[in-house]
Amino acid sequence: MDESIVSDAGSGGESTPRTVHFVSLGCPKNRVDSEVMLGGALQKGYRHVDEASDAEVIVVNTCGFIESAKKESIETILEMAELKKSGRCKKLVVSGCLSQRYPGELSESLPEVDHFLGSSDMPKLSAVLDGERTRMLVGQPKDWVVSAEDPRMLSTRGASAYVKIAEGCNRSCSFCVIPKMRGKQRSRTIDDIVREVERLVSMGVLEVNLISQDTIAYGRDLGDGTSLEKLVQRVAEVRGLHWLRIFYLYPETITDGLIELLDSHPVVLPYVDMPLQHAADGMLRRMKRGHGGKRLYSLVEKLRARVRDLTFRTAFIVGHPGETEQEFAELCDFVRFAEFDRVGVFRYSDEEDCEARNFADKVRPIESYQRHRKLMALQREISRKKNRALVGRELEVLVEGPSEESELVLVGRHGGQAPEIDGVVFLSLGDPRPGTIVKARIEKATDYDLLGVLDEDGEVIEGAAREPSLRAPALVIKASDGRRVLRTL
Numbered sequence: 001m002d003e004s005i006v007s008d009a010g011s012g013g014e015s016t017p018r019t020v021h022f023v024s025l026g027c028p029k030n031r032v033d034s035e036v037m038l039g040g041a042l043q044k045g046y047r048h049v050d051e052a053s054d055a056e057v058i059v060v061n062t063c064g065f066i067e068s069a070k071k072e073s074i075e076t077i078l079e080m081a082e083l084k085k086s087g088r089c090k091k092l093v094v095s096g097c098l099s100q101r102y103p104g105e106l107s108e109s110l111p112e113v114d115h116f117l118g119s120s121d122m123p124k125l126s127a128v129l130d131g132e133r134t135r136m137l138v139g140q141p142k143d144w145v146v147s148a149e150d151p152r153m154l155s156t157r158g159a160s161a162y163v164k165i166a167e168g169c170n171r172s173c174s175f176c177v178i179p180k181m182r183g184k185q186r187s188r189t190i191d192d193i194v195r196e197v198e199r200l201v202s203m204g205v206l207e208v209n210l211i212s213q214d215t216i217a218y219g220r221d222l223g224d225g226t227s228l229e230k231l232v233q234r235v236a237e238v239r240g241l242h243w244l245r246i247f248y249l250y251p252e253t254i255t256d257g258l259i260e261l262l263d264s265h266p267v268v269l270p271y272v273d274m275p276l277q278h279a280a281d282g283m284l285r286r287m288k289r290g291h292g293g294k295r296l297y298s299l300v301e302k303l304r305a306r307v308r309d310l311t312f313r314t315a316f317i318v319g320h321p322g323e324t325e326q327e328f329a330e331l332c333d334f335v336r337f338a339e340f341d342r343v344g345v346f347r348y349s350d351e352e353d354c355e356a357r358n359f360a361d362k363v364r365p366i367e368s369y370q371r372h373r374k375l376m377a378l379q380r381e382i383s384r385k386k387n388r389a390l391v392g393r394e395l396e397v398l399v400e401g402p403s404e405e406s407e408l409v410l411v412g413r414h415g416g417q418a419p420e421i422d423g424v425v426f427l428s429l430g431d432p433r434p435g436t437i438v439k440a441r442i443e444k445a446t447d448y449d450l451l452g453v454l455d456e457d458g459e460v461i462e463g464a465a466r467e468p469s470l471r472a473p474a475l476v477i478k479a480s481d482g483r484r485v486l487r488t489l
Helices: 028-043 067-081 097-101 103-109 122-129 178-182 190-202 228-236 256-264 281-287 293-306 325-338 365-388
Strands: 018-025 046-048 057-062 091-096 160-164 207-211 243-246 268-273 311-318 342-347 394-402 410-414 425-428 437-445 450-459 476-478
Touching: 018 028, 018 067, 028 046, 028 057, 028 091, 028 122, 028 160, 028 207, 057 067, 057 097, 067 091, 067 097, 091 097, 091 122, 097 103, 097 178, 160 190, 190 207, 190 228, 207 228, 228 243, 228 256, 256 268, 256 293, 281 293, 281 325, 293 311, 293 325, 311 325, 311 365, 325 365, 342 365, 365 437, 394 425, 394 450, 410 437, 425 437
Parallel strands: 018 046, 018 057, 018 476, 057 091, 160 207, 207 243, 243 268, 268 311, 311 342, 425 450
Antiparallel strands: 394 410, 394 437, 410 425, 437 450
């Protein structure tokens, strides 16, 4: 992966830099936290290494969202702990949501870990690297919000970056424990976010992805009229930015102004990521989603009618306590109606801290599994049809670099494909540089991916090919939230 450092990283004055290795688990929000910690480590004179066995300090940034994510986090910690015996590792640090959720239990059951940091303790890694002796450093979720001044190293490919606009969440969905791990919503100011985007663009970033836990609620906690629409307007005007994508919208009122930006602004991608979770009225009530299925039908119709070339991505939960066969059938009917471009399907995880844990009428695991397979199969047919409709079209494609399957094949993404979540465009002919935007004619389509042939003129964005100011080895990124793991359609 290509990476860059957002702020200047000092050498620490050492002729032989100490080494650090990061493993980042979970969602893109966690990834930003890992990038901030890595930027801080560089300022302390550390050098990031690809191989964990070569690192003196190993940091595992955990996910604690659902059972599968917790299991992966523990397995990764134990795997890294073995390197204290067989590798160079002298210090193992565990951070993130799992530490925040289970500080006492982890401290007792994982004596191999030298330090624990929570979900908002990223700046404390610097003290750990300086020799901090306190083992348990888990603080309060409200203690930190990322800012433009934080050191940060990017780990995304192809001139793309995530920008986290807020921390925490004020929702009370019955299936979710994130507010308990991340705290209440804390929005950054528009000026701070714009400063970060300007810095990223000055380094060669062409695509910015705005993320938070509840993006549609951005700014409400500030109490000064700040809103997502105003933020998007400001960010979209940053000179040199080519694509702006918005993640994690909540299905409530989207302003006409925001819809207009999605439809007509040349930088704002017509891409809506909105986890709807279900479509049956009874399920939405039990999930405490604050709206009914009829409203979702109207919302889909409104967005399809008003946003040209819309890419609509969503996610659903099956197997939630109380979900009946009839309600699941209603969900399937809704998916057939909406014909979403991308759908992720999660099986309900019965977490001890979520309200739904106490609900009756639990769905048997085998039924949850079957519903998951049925809904994914239904969406696969829709996805195939959507991709085939792109054959023959000429699209702008952001080149990422060699394919994971073969270094001889380049891959990129068009505007309707989010990084590491949706499919890709395999590129044939030509040799465009990673981090450039090219025009490609789509010749073939599969359920997930596309094959594009490059135009002869290649690059279409002037100056996009410049190298980032600094490069470094890649983080180990593992998505535990079901998006990459499921390779959603």
